[in-house]
Amino acid sequence: MLILKLLVIPGFLLLISLAGKRWGPSVAGWLSGLPVVVGPILFFLAIEQGEVFAAQSATAALSAMFAMIAFCVTYAQVAQRAGWPWALMISLGVWATVAVVLSLIPSSLVFSIIAAAIALLAAPYLFPAVQPIVSGPAPKSDKLLLRMVAGALLTLAVTLLANTVGDRWSGLLAVFPVLGSVMAVFSQQTRGPAFTAALLRATATGMYSFAAFCLVLALALPGMGLSAFALGVAVSVAMLGVTKRLLAKPANPVADAGRTAIKR
Secondary structure, three states, X not given: OHHHHHHHHHHHHHHHHHHHHHHOHXXXXXXXXXXXXXXXXXXXXXXXXXXXXXXXXXXXXXXXXXXXXXXXXXXXXXXXXXXXHHHHHHHHHHHHHHHHHHHHOOOOHHHHHHHHXXXXXXXXXXXXXXXXXXXXXXXXXXXXXXXXXXXHHHHXXXXXXXXXXXXXXXXXXXXXXXXXXXXXXXXXXXXXXXHHHHHHHHHHHHHHHHHHHHHHHHHHHHHHHHHHHHHHHHHHHHHHHHHHHHHHOOOOHHHHHHHHHHHO
């Protein structure tokens, strides 16, 4: 399982990097909405701690969508005004603050659904309106390798902690922005803040798929056992197809409406 933990995220980071090079930040961010981090973590927890424990962690992970989208919005906004160290530090601080608040609220599937829904629906209005330059030099091979190593180390750290802190924090830590932080930092360094904002906005859109996966596990794991993961993956992929249409919408609906009014 250790080998799997060290290979899944680096492999997916490579896929996202190639997708960003070929199709731009929207597709790369959209793909990152797949539950490639939380899925393996919850699967390992189900094997090691039991299906009920993993279902409770999935409920917590669903509510942690609020913290994850807060991270994406904060990084995208700060990156327009400051370098990546400040953007990363502030956005991780926001994630940690929201996660702590969520951990203090009694666990409830209804609350988790509401928190995730609010974050997903509000996200498009909170990102900066940007026009990313998709063309430009592709990341060097050493940059790609560094992304993959960073992703592997972050994944290992999160999964090790998740096994020791109980079901609530296991679910919250499963939604720690492993992919988001690595992708955001390297995108800002190589493609600029506008590209990074577009990438993170698409990530938030793709997280409908992530939320669907967590909801299926929270509901189905106690009764279906490990086969619930197959159902969760199927629903997640289907939801990813649905959200593909959202990528065509303007980066900031309010700003876009204002521009349209001015033109008239």
